[in-house]
Amino acid sequence: MLGVKNIFPNKNKKEVVGWLFASPWLIGLMAFYIYPLLSSIFYSFTTFNGITVEKFNGIQNYIDLIHNDVFWLSMKNTFIYTIIVVPASLFLGILLAIILNVKTEGRGIYRIIAFIPTLAPVVAVSIVWQWLLNSQFGLVNYILYKVGLPGPPWFGSELWSKPSVALISLWTIGTTVLIYLAGLNDIPKNYYEAATIDGAGVIRKVLHITLPLLTPVIFFNIIMGIIRAVQEFTLPFVITNGMGTPANSMLFYSMLLYKNAFQYFKMGEANAMAWIMFVIIMALTLIVQYTSKKWVHYMGE
Amino acid sequence: MLKKNTLRVIVLVMTILLMVSVALVGCTGSSKEQSNNQSNGSKTENIAEQKKPVELAYWFPHGNATDKTALEKAVDVFSKANPDIKVIAEFVGGSGSGQGITDKLVTAINGGNPPDVVLFDRFMVSQWASTGLFEDLTDLAQASGIKKDMFYEFAINEATYKDRLYAMPFDTDCRVLYYNKKMFAEAGLDPEKPPLTIAELDEYAEKLTKKEGNRYKVLGFIPWLSQGWLYTWGWSFGGQFQDQSGKVTANHPDIVKALEWETTYAEKYGIEAITNFSSASGGDINPFRAGMVAMMISGPWEIAGLKEVKDFDYGVSYIPTPTGDNFNSWAGGWSYVIPKGTKYKEEAFQFAKFMTVEEGAAIYGNDTAHFMSCKDLNDTFDWVKNEPKAKIFIELFPSSYCRPPIPKGQLLWDELATATDKALHGKGTPKELLDKVNEKVNKELGF
Numbered sequence: 149m150l151g152v153k154n155i156f157p158n159k160n161k162k163e164v165v166g167w168l169f170a171s172p173w174l175i176g177l178m179a180f181y182i183y184p185l186l187s188s189i190f191y192s193f194t195t196f197n198g199i200t201v202e203k204f205n206g207i208q209n210y211i212d213l214i215h216n217d218v219f220w221l222s223m224k225n226t227f228i229y230t231i232i233v234v235p236a237s238l239f240l241g242i243l244l245a246i247i248l249n250v251k252t253e254g255r256g257i258y259r260i261i262a263f264i265p266t267l268a269p270v271v272a273v274s275i276v277w278q279w280l281l282n283s284q285f286g287l288v289n290y291i292l293y294k295v296g297l298p299g300p301p302w303f304g305s306e307l308w309s310k311p312s313v314a315l316i317s318l319w320t321i322g323t324t325v326l327i328y329l330a331g332l333n334d335i336p337k338n339y340y341e342a343a344t345i346d347g348a349g350v351i352r353k354v355l356h357i358t359l360p361l362l363t364p365v366i367f368f369n370i371i372m373g374i375i376r377a378v379q380e381f382t383l384p385f386v387i388t389n390g391m392g393t394p395a396n397s398m399l400f401y402s403m404l405l406y407k408n409a410f411q412y413f414k415m416g417e418a419n420a421m422a423w424i425m426f427v428i429i430m431a432l433t434l435i436v437q438y439t440s441k442k443w444v445h446y447m448g449e
Numbered sequence: 450m451l452k453k454n455t456l457r458v459i460v461l462v463m464t465i466l467l468m469v470s471v472a473l474v475g476c477t478g479s480s481k482e483q484s485n486n487q488s489n490g491s492k493t494e495n496i497a498e499q500k501k502p503v504e505l506a507y508w509f510p511h512g513n514a515t516d517k518t519a520l521e522k523a524v525d526v527f528s529k530a531n532p533d534i535k536v537i538a539e540f541v542g543g544s545g546s547g548q549g550i551t552d553k554l555v556t557a558i559n560g561g562n563p564p565d566v567v568l569f570d571r572f573m574v575s576q577w578a579s580t581g582l583f584e585d586l587t588d589l590a591q592a593s594g595i596k597k598d599m600f601y602e603f604a605i606n607e608a609t610y611k612d613r614l615y616a617m618p619f620d621t622d623c624r625v626l627y628y629n630k631k632m633f634a635e636a637g638l639d640p641e642k643p644p645l646t647i648a649e650l651d652e653y654a655e656k657l658t659k660k661e662g663n664r665y666k667v668l669g670f671i672p673w674l675s676q677g678w679l680y681t682w683g684w685s686f687g688g689q690f691q692d693q694s695g696k697v698t699a700n701h702p703d704i705v706k707a708l709e710w711e712t713t714y715a716e717k718y719g720i721e722a723i724t725n726f727s728s729a730s731g732g733d734i735n736p737f738r739a740g741m742v743a744m745m746i747s748g749p750w751e752i753a754g755l756k757e758v759k760d761f762d763y764g765v766s767y768i769p770t771p772t773g774d775n776f777n778s779w780a781g782g783w784s785y786v787i788p789k790g791t792k793y794k795e796e797a798f799q800f801a802k803f804m805t806v807e808e809g810a811a812i813y814g815n816d817t818a819h820f821m822s823c824k825d826l827n828d829t830f831d832w833v834k835n836e837p838k839a840k841i842f843i844e845l846f847p848s849s850y851c852r853p854p855i856p857k858g859q860l861l862w863d864e865l866a867t868a869t870d871k872a873l874h875g876k877g878t879p880k881e882l883l884d885k886v887n888e889k890v891n892k893e894l895g896f
Contacts, residue, residue, distance in 0.1 A: 199580055304721050391863070394874060
């Protein structure tokens with residue numbers, strides 16, 4: 149105790165005890181977050197192969213990446229995917245939430261049905277959809293063929309591969325819908341009552357009450373959606389068996405990162421990629437945050 | 450005031466970290482002592498009583514019932530014959546792109562707690578050995594009388610890096626042409642005369658193709674389906690992927706020719722229509738088995754699968770070459786490696802030896818209908834004696850290649866696959882694409 153008193157001569161015991169109680173968490177944070185985080189920055193400047201650091205490399209890893217076509221391709225693929233999936237999940241999520249919020253009999257069952265796909269493990273989902281969307285043997289194209297519509301080649305073509313992944317991702321939209329539902333229930337009923345008295349229809353209510361008051365939730369879901377989409381890994385990895393076919397159109401950023409780290413043993417470059425991704429996500433979040441002042445409305449303000 | 454506070458926090462955090470590190474050092478110190486005591490103790494015990502068996506952690510990624518059962522059977526036989534070694538076999542699911550246990554093994558070796566012996570894709574051995582992940586087995590192999598010519602040449606090449614042995618070759622396979630005899634007869638072709646030249650192959654492929662509306666019902670042949678990698682065709686066309694100096698030659702004129710030939714199929718039949726057939730890889734749909742392609746390049750594992758299909762009449766033949774002779778193939782397979790950092794290198798090697806050239810190999814080969822890299826075993830298997838289609842594989846093994854055993858084997862594989870994919874989709878000419886692959890891989894290799 150003498151040591152503690154020397155370090156904290158003017159502090160009361162309560163504060164010291166407080167720090168001590170917080171110390172397991174602090175140690176955990178240090179060991180499992182701060183230390184890996186800092187070492188990852190360090191490794192991104194070295195030629196780390198996963199076992200030994202051969203040499204300090206300066207910013208060479210970053211320079212190599214910038215001159216690497218595949219890096220830019222993976223970046224492009226990821227952003228095209230993000231641009232497809234984020235607005236689509238925004239639209240579909242809100243639509244589903246509004247529908248599932250309508251007071252009908254068996255509403256609980258409909259909600260469960262919408263949520264169930266979320267519970268399936270991603271790998272299982274990928275494999276099932278790989279079958280369903282197989283353009284030759286798949287059920288989806290079989291039905292389209294019977295109806296007389298041309299079946300798209302899905303994972304077989306560069307044009308369709310990313311929308312196909314987006315489709316699968318939208319199938320597991322349950323969690324997003326759940327957050328929208330919570331947001332919808334937060335909107336006071338009396339606004340709608342007032343609007344009804346004023347003679348507003350359903351569409352006007354949605355446009356002028358629901359959507360503006362849902363913006364904080366939309367804001368949250370956009371940011372989370374962007375982060376999720378930019379980091380998308382499992383779906384394209386499982387579907388293409390790690391290859392990113394056809395013609396590298398499914399080589400997403402995280403897949404390239406994984407390959408660098410665990411298949412080519414270029415752990416240093418992989419760490420550099422992780423930090424580039426961090427900066428990009430940070431920038432995107434800040435942009436959305438900045439624009440939010442113009443379109444996010446909090447109740448009571 | 451604020452500064453003072455921050456300083457205090459830093460001091461506190463540092464103290465805690467110091468305490469923790471001291472505690473950790475203390476822990477490892479004591480555990481080391483303990484283990485030393487234990488080993489000393491067991492040594493003294495040995496003299497008095499029976500020896501306490503050494504426990505070997507053995508990882509394998511083969512999850513299917515036949516392979517797993519055979520591996521476990523071999524482990525049992527080994528444990529009975531060697532009471533002083535206890536092998537604890539553990540199935541560890543493969544991850545990554547079908548290369549078996551990779552990321553988990555890197556982590557385990559890095560963490561200083563690796564398994565003692567691992568069943569590992571031979572193709573990756575050079576890359577891992579060059580990174581210092583595996584134990585050098587040369588001396589142990591020499592001491593226990595293992596000779597290079599016990600194995601097929603490709604297998605020992607793949608297990609060697611810079612003239613040192615890093616793996617004991619286990620099973621193997623090579624690629625051949627499978628063709629559907631019934632479809633041959635229907636198309637007016639002689640079912641006993643498979644195509645031998647590339648020109649014949651093209652001609653037969655066209656005759657065997659059936660179209661219904663704008664969808665293909667049957668495609669005669671897809672060069673890149675299943676095992677039709679650029680390696681297969683590059684060698685078939687007479688190309689070489691590596692020169693004497695060890696430099697990669699992915700843009701060898703014959704390899705370029707092979708890829709150019711592959712693109713003619715993409716143009717003729719439409720790449721998207723073909724991809725529909727060949728993209729079924731993730732599911733268990735086998736287009737050849739389903740009767741959707743009439744010819745396919747694949748490995749010996751098809752034989753067992755095709756036996757389950759009723760009345761499926763098919764033949765196996767050489768992979769066609771431009772000239773109709775100089776047939777070759779390429780081989781892969783698994784091997785036993787000993788990760789760096791194991792305590793029981795000798796015992797682990799004893800087990801690896803048992804599994805690759807002794808009874809373990811015989812059990813595995815016989816029970817799973819796999820070919821083994823240990824040459825003399827293959828003719829002894831019952832299934833080989835009863836399966837006329839097995840002969841062609843044994844005939845081809847001596848003229849089979851292995852993928853270049855270089856530290857960047859995975860990169861070369863991926864780059865070749867990507868270049869093929871791009872060429873087929875018309876994103877660049879084969880020459881340009883392969884030049885790029887060559888430049889990139891050689892740069893990584895330090896040439």
